[in-house]
Amino acid sequence: MKHPLRGAAAITGLGITEMGRIYGKSSTDFAVDAVRYALDDSGLKKSEVDGLLINAGITGSQGGGVSLSLQNALGLRNLKLLNHMNAAGSTAAQMVQYATLAINAGMASNVVCVFADAPLREGTSTGQAYGSAGRTSIRPTGVNGLFSTAGYFGANTGYALAARRHMSLYGTTQDQLGAVAVAERAWAVNNTRAQMREPITLDDYHNSRWIIEPLHLLDCCLVSNGAVAVVVSGAEQAKDMQQPPVYIWGMGQGHPGDPRSAGSSPETETGAKIAAETVFSMAGVGPSEIDICELYDCYTYTVIVTLEDYGFCKKGEGGAFVEDGKLGPGGELPTNTGGGQLSSFYMWGMTPMSEAVIQARGQGGIRQVPKNDLVLCTGNGGVLNYHASLVLSPHHN
Amino acid sequence: MTEEIVDKPLPSPSGFAEPFWEAGAEGRLLLIRCKSCDESRVPSSEVCPNCLSVDFEWYEASGLGVIYTYGVMHRLYHPAFEQDLPYNLVVVELQEGPHLPGNIIGIENDALRVGMPVQVVWQKYSDISIPRFQART
Numbered sequence: 042m043k044h045p046l047r048g049a050a051a052i053t054g055l056g057i058t059e060m061g062r063i064y065g066k067s068s069t070d071f072a073v074d075a076v077r078y079a080l081d082d083s084g085l086k087k088s089e090v091d092g093l094l095i096n097a098g099i100t101g102s103q104g105g106g107v108s109l110s111l112q113n114a115l116g117l118r119n120l121k122l123l124n125h126m127n128a129a130g131s132t133a134a135q136m137v138q139y140a141t142l143a144i145n146a147g148m149a150s151n152v153v154c155v156f157a158d159a160p161l162r163e164g165t166s167t168g169q170a171y172g173s174a175g176r177t178s179i180r181p182t183g184v185n186g187l188f189s190t191a192g193y194f195g196a197n198t199g200y201a202l203a204a205r206r207h208m209s210l211y212g213t214t215q216d217q218l219g220a221v222a223v224a225e226r227a228w229a230v231n232n233t234r235a236q237m238r239e240p241i242t243l244d245d246y247h248n249s250r251w252i253i254e255p256l257h258l259l260d261c262c263l264v265s266n267g268a269v270a271v272v273v274s275g276a277e278q279a280k281d282m283q284q285p286p287v288y289i290w291g292m293g294q295g296h297p298g299d300p301r302s303a304g305s306s307p308e309t310e311t312g313a314k315i316a317a318e319t320v321f322s323m324a325g326v327g328p329s330e331i332d333i334c335e336l337y338d339c340y341t342y343t344v345i346v347t348l349e350d351y352g353f354c355k356k357g358e359g360g361a362f363v364e365d366g367k368l369g370p371g372g373e374l375p376t377n378t379g380g381g382q383l384s385s386f387y388m389w390g391m392t393p394m395s396e397a398v399i400q401a402r403g404q405g406g407i408r409q410v411p412k413n414d415l416v417l418c419t420g421n422g423g424v425l426n427y428h429a430s431l432v433l434s435p436h437h438n
Numbered sequence: 439m440t441e442e443i444v445d446k447p448l449p450s451p452s453g454f455a456e457p458f459w460e461a462g463a464e465g466r467l468l469l470i471r472c473k474s475c476d477e478s479r480v481p482s483s484e485v486c487p488n489c490l491s492v493d494f495e496w497y498e499a500s501g502l503g504v505i506y507t508y509g510v511m512h513r514l515y516h517p518a519f520e521q522d523l524p525y526n527l528v529v530v531e532l533q534e535g536p537h538l539p540g541n542i543i544g545i546e547n548d549a550l551r552v553g554m555p556v557q558v559v560w561q562k563y564s565d566i567s568i569p570r571f572q573a574r575t
Contacts, residue, residue, distance in 0.1 A: 186449020
């Protein structure tokens, strides 16, 4: 039986600002631009927007992130739904989920979901923008303070440790991590919005400097200034709007927590596993029916473990699964078709979301995947701690 | 116990985990056992995350474990680590179950392996001793 909310809402607008080392604008400035573009794209008048969900990126926790005051910057007077949300990289998919629920509960009609971030400053490195975690003069109490004392800084460390665990348990190789980076770069070559468009080889991957073994520079995502907004509307309204609707077929989340104790392995079995059951059950499809994957790829390893947890291959076989290049252009499972966070831009969960919308609409230009009936779009946050996903389709049913 | 005077970020030895740090200064590793559900944990919280009981006791752990996972850091994020680069960092699965972060001392980074048996060693700083690990046979 079809789930009552399958296809009951759709993404009807998409706005993407300039991305990368764009200076002189605040997160809020970027957010305003992204919302303007999304409204133009959808054909909606500002007065028709009655919901606003906001996700500040890393600047949100550093001070200066986009806040609820975005409402006033946009002059929105008729909001029936407003929130500032944060479940790290899973937020984008979550915002679309809560928008869908609110619309179907009659609480709102057109909900704008926006992510904005501006951590890059002139003259500072990408690593500095995100690597400051643990650099504080306040001495933490309890054993939590042992992480920074050990030299554990930022997400790079957590993902390196997770990847190493997987490599050790399952024999995943450095070449297999590299295969993800190479495939995504091949997609980015055809994306004019991508920050990194020079093709790379596996040799280039191995020659890129170590950040923290087993992660090379080319295993790690970019950092970007910019914003992305999407509009979610009810299905009835969506069919008469300016853009081809991208229907929301499935929604799921999974947050298994991390007890940091024997018998638990959040590094290698993630929340994606829980989300997969929910999202596929609602959509009424399984992994074999998915045409395109837009997966959160903060690191190459994230893609491998996510593919496993969604059942595209068995646990432990993700490395071998991606090694033959099937994720790249012309491959059997087109994945991160805009270059992903590794090669296009880093807007947390809005990177996979924006490309999923582009592909489902058939607007990918030379990188458009011909068969786009079902697109899986995932978001992941923390160190594989928080997960949310959507199955999207250009078809209402 | 080795002396090392480096301006690294250090936890505070005060607070509810004080017994942990006091024992560490004597080279002993204490863990918390929940008196309600019997789960062991490192002293990260006064409330048992397994059963939410506040009733716990300290006990002396073996100090033995195996490397659960490791990494080798090449990038400088904090000036106090400059001379250490590239340095290893590990998560150790203690014999009693809980995971503890740290570093392995006295080993070439290339020799690190998941599953390698290790034992805790305490390094003394100005007002606190920090658990690190060394390989054991």
